Amino acid sequence: xxxxxxxxxxxxxxxxxxxxxxxxxxxxxxxxxxxxxxxxxxxxxxxxxxxxxxxxxxxxxxxxxxxxxxxxxxxxxxxxxxxxxxxxxxxxxxxxxxxxxxxxxxxxxxxxxxxxxxxxxxxxxxxxxxxxxxxxxxxxxxxxxxxxxxxxxxxxxxxxxxxxxxxxxxxxxxxxxxxxxxxxxxxxxxxxxxxxxxxxxxxxxxxxxxxxxxxxxxxxxxxxxxxxxxxxxxxxxxxxxxxxxxxxxxxxxxxxxxxxxxxxxxxxxxxxxxxxxxxxxxxxxxxxxxxxxxxxxxxxxxxxxxxxxxxxxxxxxxxxxxxxxxxxxxxxxxxxxxxxxxxxxxxxxxxxxxxxxxxxxxxxxxxxxxxxxxxxxxxxxxxxxxxxxxxxxxxxxxxxxxxxxxxxxxxxxxxxxxxxxxxxxxxxxxxxxxxxxxxxxxxxxxxxxxxxxxxxxxxxxxxxxxxxxxxxxxxxxxxxxxxxx
Amino acid sequence: xxxxxxxxxxxxxxxxxxxxxxxxxxxxxxxxxxxxxxxxxxxxxxxxxxxxxxxxxxxxxxxxxxxxxxxxxxxxxxxxxxxxxxxxxxxxxxxxxxxxxxxxxxxxxxxxxxxxxxxxxxxxxxxxxxxxxxxxxxxxxxxxxxxxxxxxxxxxxxxxxxxxxxxxxxxxxxxxxxxxxxxxxxxxxxxxxxxxxxxxxxxxxxxxxxxxxxxxxxxxxxxxxxxxxxxxxxxxxxxxxxxxxxxxxxxxxxxxxxxxxxxxxxxxxxxxxxxxxxxxxxxxxxxxxxxxxxxxxxxxxxxxxxxxxxxxxxxxxxxx
Numbered sequence: 062x063x064x065x066x067x068x069x070x071x072x073x074x075x076x077x078x079x080x081x082x083x084x085x086x087x088x089x090x091x092x093x094x095x096x097x098x099x100x101x102x103x104x105x106x107x108x109x110x111x112x113x114x115x116x117x118x119x120x121x122x123x124x125x126x127x128x129x130x131x132x133x134x135x136x137x138x139x140x141x142x143x144x145x146x147x148x149x150x151x152x153x154x155x156x157x158x159x160x161x162x163x164x165x166x167x168x169x170x171x172x173x174x175x176x177x178x179x180x181x182x183x184x185x186x187x188x189x190x191x192x193x194x195x196x197x198x199x200x201x202x203x204x205x206x207x208x209x210x211x212x213x214x215x216x217x218x219x220x221x222x223x224x225x226x227x228x229x230x231x232x233x234x235x236x237x238x239x240x241x242x243x244x245x246x247x248x249x250x251x252x253x254x255x256x257x258x259x260x261x262x263x264x265x266x267x268x269x270x271x272x273x274x275x276x277x278x279x280x281x282x283x284x285x286x287x288x289x290x291x292x293x294x295x296x297x298x299x300x301x302x303x304x305x306x307x308x309x310x311x312x313x314x315x316x317x318x319x320x321x322x323x324x325x326x327x328x329x330x331x332x333x334x335x336x337x338x339x340x341x342x343x344x345x346x347x348x349x350x351x352x353x354x355x356x357x358x359x360x361x362x363x364x365x366x367x368x369x370x371x372x373x374x375x376x377x378x379x380x381x382x383x384x385x386x387x388x389x390x391x392x393x394x395x396x397x398x399x400x401x402x403x404x405x406x407x408x409x410x411x412x413x414x415x416x417x418x419x420x421x422x423x424x425x426x427x428x429x430x431x432x433x434x435x436x437x438x439x440x441x442x443x444x445x446x447x448x449x450x451x452x453x454x455x456x457x458x459x460x461x462x463x464x465x466x467x468x469x470x471x472x473x474x475x476x477x478x479x480x481x482x483x484x485x486x487x488x489x490x491x492x493x494x495x496x497x498x499x500x501x502x503x504x505x506x507x508x509x510x511x512x513x514x515x516x517x518x519x520x521x522x523x524x525x526x527x528x529x530x531x532x533x534x535x536x537x538x539x540x541x542x543x544x545x546x
Numbered sequence: 547x548x549x550x551x552x553x554x555x556x557x558x559x560x561x562x563x564x565x566x567x568x569x570x571x572x573x574x575x576x577x578x579x580x581x582x583x584x585x586x587x588x589x590x591x592x593x594x595x596x597x598x599x600x601x602x603x604x605x606x607x608x609x610x611x612x613x614x615x616x617x618x619x620x621x622x623x624x625x626x627x628x629x630x631x632x633x634x635x636x637x638x639x640x641x642x643x644x645x646x647x648x649x650x651x652x653x654x655x656x657x658x659x660x661x662x663x664x665x666x667x668x669x670x671x672x673x674x675x676x677x678x679x680x681x682x683x684x685x686x687x688x689x690x691x692x693x694x695x696x697x698x699x700x701x702x703x704x705x706x707x708x709x710x711x712x713x714x715x716x717x718x719x720x721x722x723x724x725x726x727x728x729x730x731x732x733x734x735x736x737x738x739x740x741x742x743x744x745x746x747x748x749x750x751x752x753x754x755x756x757x758x759x760x761x762x763x764x765x766x767x768x769x770x771x772x773x774x775x776x777x778x779x780x781x782x783x784x785x786x787x788x789x790x791x792x793x794x795x796x797x798x799x800x801x802x803x804x805x806x807x808x809x810x811x812x813x814x815x816x817x818x819x820x821x822x823x824x825x826x827x828x829x830x831x832x833x834x835x836x837x838x839x840x841x842x843x844x845x846x847x848x849x850x851x852x853x854x855x856x857x858x859x860x861x862x863x864x865x866x
């Protein structure tokens with residue numbers, strides 16, 4: 062089975078490729094990227110765009126093809142003209158909720174949402190029940206994901222047992238079970254001594270510590286503190302609640318020389334701290350979410366609980382700083398912080414509502430519509446923020462550190478497999494985007510169980526139109542292929 | 547424009563959730579309608595048939611003595627059938643959701659829901675989910691529109707106008723829904739607004755609302771026509787916002803020597819209940835400058851006006 066992605070704009074930042082090229086996929090791997098003749102043995106033709114199900118005629122403007130036999134040697138042509146063909150997008154920060162909170166999301170629904178949203182690899186946070194703080198739970202997550210078999214799911218282990226912030230979780234066991242990083246996301250590690258030890262210990266495995274930066278003593282509130290918290294009468298959370306912890310963690314990274322990744326950075330001061338850390342040559346990275354890039358705290362005015370998120374939507378000044386940091390390269394990747402919630406924890410008073418946005422199905426469109434189309438972010442830069450950016454963070458640095466502790470082969474394999482590149486020989490994970498496709502966000506059509514999005518009803522232009530994982534088309538035109546909804 | 551014609555316009559408004567989004571015309575209409583309403587309260591027979599056959603329910607998720615009673619009497623004087631549901635926030639968190647409670651009440655058929663809730667935005671959420679008209683009787687730290695309306699009515703009654711007056715609001719501005727609604731309402735009518743309170747209780751961004759922030763009480767009071775003193779909630783001390791009630795009184799209790807800095811014939815307002823010797827000295831609370839007791843009567847009048855306008859009454863129905 063061969064798949065030829067024909068005539069799209071191929072953007073592959075890792076290999077310095079940006080041009081109208083073809084991508085040939087064979088046996089689940091990238092076979093070649095270039096000007097590839099389609100060859101004599103053509104099976105079926107697809108459009109990477111609208112209304113083209115498997116076997117459908119490619120329609121006007123597509124390459125001609127015969128509808129002959131579909132032998133193992135036949136080639137399926139995907140017409141990618143007008144589309145952007147990229148290495149599979151990686152989401153470094155998603156909440157799949159399973160085990161324990163399957164009513165919010167499970168690994169199957171989350172995988173479908175990721176596939177439809179244009180992601181081929183997702184890293185899932187450990188704030189499940191039980192917490193992913195041991196190898197058994199991490200192994201369960203990986204097995205479930207393999208049974209679902211849509212996208213690559215890489216678990217993130219907890220920093221501390223039960224994410225209680227007190228004792229370190231068994232990091233070696235977590236890494237051996239396939240965890241690519243550790244995080245207590247959802248909660249800060251308040252104790253500085255615990256965070257110090259976590260960072261020190263992580264050096265043994267070369268994995269990054271993903272830090273949810275929030276000073277819990279300063280963050281009791283419902284929205285960003287500023288003009289709008291005064292006007293809307295909600296208790297504010299100052300930007301400093303985030304900045305204090307970013308600063309603390311960076312200081313600890315300087316002490317420990319460990320790899321620190323700042324989750325969902327959202328304030329000007331936090332970005333300044335990251336900038337200084339990078340200037341010092343510390344191994345510090347950070348991510349930004351689509352909602353912090355697209356929305357300001359003004360959106361809270363309707364008391365729509367879908368705008369309630371942690372860290373909170375910030376004021377225009379912070380959003381502007383975040384956008385600039387994204388374009389300048391200070392921010393290493395875009396991550397969704399996909400946080401699906403059940404309707405009952407959102408259909409209530411603002412103060413009682415859970416924090417979080419179901420964002421994996423709108424992430425690409427939000428970035429395309431709000432940043433790329435207005436010219437605030439170069440499209441090739443965007444591709445790197447979803448591919449090489451996150452890939453570089455989850456890649457183990459064990460070898461570089463010269464500390465081979467004989468952990469499982471898995472980590473090394475993962476590092477090779479999910480590099481976010483269309484390198485010949487790499488697993489054929491591909492995301493194809495239609496930059497002109499306009500669609501209105503309708504949460505009822507989400508695959509995610511979480512319908513909680515502040516983007517509902519908004520028309521966005523620039524959507525993923527095909528997702529390929531391991532050479533198999535898993536989603537097309539926003540719908541998952543070969544699965545019942 | 548006559549009141550009848552304008553009340554038709556007012557009828558397009560389903561709810562009154564805050565003064566932020568209420569027009570000057572609507573506010574003036576309420577204040578003007580409250581004048582004949584106040585006459586009714588002074589009559590021997592305090593009842594007009596205007597709202598006969600209308601149902602009003604008050605739901606207070608927070609304790610209130612005067613506001614709930616004030617709404618209830620306002621409804622009764624206008625012949626509406628009124629009922630009260632006493633609930634505590636704790637029972638809500640354990641059991642029935644707010645949405646379900648409100649739906650249950652709606653199915654009993656009242657026309658108007660008066661609601662107080664400890665959480666900001668709760669009346670807005672309810673209003674989106676019910677066909678009843680909703681009046682916000684105070685939500686969290688957001689708004690208390692009828693308190694501001696009665697304050698504005700009281701000020702106008704004494705000063706004859708609102709435009710150009712200097713008003714000082716003193717106390718815990720950060721947590722005060724009375725302060726917010728007053729700021730929105732008074733700013734619409736061209737008042738010069740100052741606030742005074744401990745820096746820990748001053749919210750950010752007030753300058754963008756045209757409000758002058760003073761930390762020092764004397765700075766705020768100089769030349770003002772009106773001082774609105776807020777009740778200090780004792781539990782704020784436990785959350786570390788000020789060191790002790792004694793120090794608060796020392797720094798912010800309104801005393802005669804402060805008031806001597808104000809303009810001649812300045813008046814003192816307080817939403818009640820007052821803490822004598824904490825935020826207001828007994829000398830002032832019991833003096834002629836304080837209009838605190840009149841405010842209570844005016845509160846009933848303003849709420850009568852609001853209920854009347856929202857339930858579609860016509861002016862000839864309230865003529866003596």
